[in-house]
Amino acid sequence: MTVMEPFGARLRRAMDERGPLCVGIDPHASLLAEWGLNDDVAGLERFSRTVVEAMADRVAVLKPQSAFFERFGSRGVAVLETTVQEARAAGALVVMDAKRGDIGSTMAAYAESFLHKDAPLFSDALTVSPYLGYGSLKPAVDLARESGAGLFVLALTSNPEGGEVQHAVRGDGRSVGATMLAHLAAENAGEEPLGSFGAVVGATLGDLSSYDLGINGxxxxxxxxxxxxxPADLPRVFGAALRNVVPNVSRGVLRHGPDVTALRTAADRFAVEIRTAVTAS
Ligand SMILES: O=C(O)c1cc(=O)[nH]c(=O)n1[C@@H]1O[C@H](COP(=O)(O)O)[C@@H](O)[C@H]1O
Structure with a gap:
């Protein structure tokens, strides 16, 4: 049996070769309409295929947002399966954005769904919520290690409501978000060139210098x-951790479809702005 190289190593290489951009596959009903597609499974399939065709051979990461596929029930999930498989076959790493989180025994089943190498929805990494306690994610951490996959743990989310949970200060004086980052740093300790256990940290959050983003992931x-x-905000938000940042853009690129060239041009523009911001810092 061939063992897949750990996600962190595969991601580092993809970021070095292709640049760090992650494009989201978020088939909002409004975008389907803007693309002249029906809000149905055929529209969903055309949308997703087009994004994969436009992006999978050039960006480091594609991130399908599961909710927009689940909206159509089992046939939408079938489109998600094909999307993931085609994107990976064309050379992109796939981060499944499903934000799963539950008690450990149920988390094990979520992990089987997305991180077991034989699962129809196997993805290179999965977004997970640690707000049932970081330890509840252990089955996902274990299976990810076994499969050469990764996780992205919600630490400091991009939405304004996130602060009431993530900035809350615990009895030991550390915030909840900082605690999640510390768990991830422990998970990734000693891994080279990059650990496989990432954090989600919103680019919208302004100065994060009070947080230790050095999680080696x-x-x-x-x-x-x-x-x-x-992209110009990234150095201020991420400081010394900038080299490990995977900036995600979904609607900012997708609104330029359905023309494949226009999608590529939009993604290239973000990629150039990101490179400029990273190299100037
Ligand atoms: O985990 C995520 O990807 C995520 C975390 C977060 O803190 N904020 C956030 O916007 N996201 C996802 O990232 C994408 C952002 O989409 P746009 O705002 O269209 O670029 C959506 O799929 C969100 O669900």
Whole structure:
């Protein structure tokens, strides 16, 4: 049996070769309409295929947002399966954005669904919520290690409501978000060139210098484009951790479809702005 190289190593290489951009596959009903597609399974399939065709051979990471597929029931999930498989076959790493989180015994089943190498929805990494306690994610951490996959744990999310949970200060004086980052740093200790257990940290959050983002793992940074952050914000938000940042753009790219060239041009523009911001810092 061939053992897959750990996600962190595969991601580091993809980021070095292709640049760090992650494009989201978020088939909002409004985007289907803008693309001249029906809000049905055929529209969903055309949308997803087009994004994969436009992006999978050039960006480091594609991140399908499961909710927009689940909306159509089992046939939508079938489209998600094909999307993941085609994107991976074309050379992109796939982060499944399903934000799963539950008690450990149920978490094990979620992990089997997305991180077992024989699962129809096997993805290179999965977004997970640690807000049933970081330890509840252990089955996902264990299976990810076994499969050469990764996780992105919600630490400091891009939405304004996240602060009431994530900035809350615990009895030991550390915030909840900082605690999640510390768990991830422990998970990734000693891994080279990069650990496989990433954090989600919004690009919208402004100065995060009070947080230790040095987790030796990737930092998925949503919020660029539609949520108002720009690539130029990245150095201020991420400081010394900038090299490990995977900036995500969904609607900011997708709104340029359905033309494949226009999608590529939009993604290239973000990629150039990101490179400029990273190299200037
Ligand atoms: O885990 C995520 O990807 C995520 C975390 C977060 O804190 N904020 C956030 O926006 N996201 C996701 O990132 C994408 C952002 O989409 P746009 O705002 O269209 O670029 C959506 O799929 C969100 O579900």
């Amino acid at each position: 990737p930092l998925l940074a949503p919020g660029i484009g539609a949520q108002g952050a720009t």
